[in-house]
Amino acid sequence: MKILVANLGSTSFKYRLFDLGDPGEPMLARGAVDRIGGPSSKVVYASSKGKTEADRAVPDHGEAVRLCLEQLTNPATGVIGSASEVSAIGFKAVHAKGISGVQRVDARLLSAMEAFNDVTPAHNPPYVRAMRMLAERFPEMPLVAAFETGFHATIPDRNRRYAVPNEWATEHGVLRWGFHGASHRFIAERTALLLNRPDLRLISCHLGGSSSLCAIRDGKSVATSMGMSPQSGLLQNNRVGDFDPFALPAVMRATGMRFEEALAILANRSGLLGICGKNDLRDVEAAAETGEADAQLALDMYVSSIRHYLGAYLVELGDTDAIVFTAGIGENSPRIRSMVCRDLERLGILLNDELNEAGHGERKISAADSKVEVWVMPTNEEIIVARQARDLLSARS
Numbered sequence: 136m137k138i139l140v141a142n143l144g145s146t147s148f149k150y151r152l153f154d155l156g157d158p159g160e161p162m163l164a165r166g167a168v169d170r171i172g173g174p175s176s177k178v179v180y181a182s183s184k185g186k187t188e189a190d191r192a193v194p195d196h197g198e199a200v201r202l203c204l205e206q207l208t209n210p211a212t213g214v215i216g217s218a219s220e221v222s223a224i225g226f227k228a229v230h231a232k233g234i235s236g237v238q239r240v241d242a243r244l245l246s247a248m249e250a251f252n253d254v255t256p257a258h259n260p261p262y263v264r265a266m267r268m269l270a271e272r273f274p275e276m277p278l279v280a281a282f283e284t285g286f287h288a289t290i291p292d293r294n295r296r297y298a299v300p301n302e303w304a305t306e307h308g309v310l311r312w313g314f315h316g317a318s319h320r321f322i323a324e325r326t327a328l329l330l331n332r333p334d335l336r337l338i339s340c341h342l343g344g345s346s347s348l349c350a351i352r353d354g355k356s357v358a359t360s361m362g363m364s365p366q367s368g369l370l371q372n373n374r375v376g377d378f379d380p381f382a383l384p385a386v387m388r389a390t391g392m393r394f395e396e397a398l399a400i401l402a403n404r405s406g407l408l409g410i411c412g413k414n415d416l417r418d419v420e421a422a423a424e425t426g427e428a429d430a431q432l433a434l435d436m437y438v439s440s441i442r443h444y445l446g447a448y449l450v451e452l453g454d455t456d457a458i459v460f461t462a463g464i465g466e467n468s469p470r471i472r473s474m475v476c477r478d479l480e481r482l483g484i485l486l487n488d489e490l491n492e493a494g495h496g497e498r499k500i501s502a503a504d505s506k507v508e509v510w511v512m513p514t515n516e517e518i519i520v521a522r523q524a525r526d527l528l529s530a531r532s
């Protein structure tokens with residue numbers, strides 16, 4: 136069974152095609168279209184048979200998917216005979232009111248996503264627009280949404296509920312839903328395989344453009360740092376992270392700012408960007424090295440927020456077997472990993488500095504006598520979505 140996994144941005148479309156009929160689950164091809172709707176898009180494609188790159192106008196996501204299918208079936212570099220070989224398009228969807236897990240995309244699901252447009256403003260609107268267009272343009276193609284919140288359905292109420300009136304939770308869905316579910320699920324499954332133990336207590340640290348920690352016991356999420364929306368938890372590249380909502384009236388009263396403007400600042404102009412004016416961690420690290428105090432403060436605050444949840448989850452799990460760093464920052468910044476693990480020997484966490492600094496890709500970076508194993512592990516959210524789409528379709532047939 137071949138599954139196309141789509142990653143949508145408001146003006147971008149990235150995809151990977153997996154063959155899940157093959158036990159090795161190979162990725163057959165990948166590609167991307169950027170600047171959709173603009174005068175010229177870069178359309179890139181790569182498979183074992185070759186690569187192509189072209190500049191052309193791509194007016195909308197429907198056209199981007201049509202180009203993708205054209206490339207996948209191209210006699211020279213394509214990997215399938217016809218588009219009908221693609222069993223489904225799987226989407227790493229973010230949030231919907233009253234819906235989680237893995238679901239076929241239909242009118243009810245799209246309305247449920249729209250109902251949370253203002254909870255996840257950067258993610259839901261472009262996904263809903265593109266999914267609706269694809270459903271109209273490719274009515275024969277099953278579309279499957281695998282929600283990021285699905286992995287966190289196992290979080291017990293004591294960690295899932297906010298201390299708000301019950302009806303906020305039951306009627307309005309005001310809960311700690313958690314996100315990055317595909318990534319944390321991948322890390323849980325991969326670590327259990329590598330350590331050859333299904334009963335692991337593990338802390339998954341997904342540190343990237345947006346970041347979250349997840350406490351995982353026996354393969355199940357028991358707590359995570361993001362909440363009702365992906366805005367909360369750790370501070371992010373340009374998002375605030377945990378914040379006291381009672382600070383808002385003070386700023387709004389003093390400046391005349393509207394509620395929507397204040398929310399937009401918390402969602403787009405806060406985090407690392409708000410503290411030091413840079414939102415790419417590589418730029419923040421470089422500026423801190425030249426002695427910029429704001430950049431150093433941003434790094435220190437980011438690491439403090441990671442250690443805050445790390446400490447909470449070490450206590451939550453009781454006896455942690457492994458800590459795993461993943462995503463753009465987790466995989467590529469030895470400095471952040473070293474700052475996070477500093478002075479934690481008494482808690483059984485000790486890095487091997489050489490392994491942390493050198494090396495590449497999946498590897499253990501803890502010292503031989505560290506009680507808790509520390510790993511760097513590239514995540515693979517797309518294969519999780521492909522497997523979930525396959526499982527849904529197989530269960531129905």
Ligand code: ADP
Binds near residue numbers: 345414417418463464
């Ligand atoms: P997204 O959430 O957008 O998918 P990624 O997981 O790709 O994000 O992570 C993006 C982040 O990773 C950026 O902040 C970038 O600065 C950071 N990053 C990438 N490479 C490095 C590196 N070599 N050192 C430090 N940070 C890095």
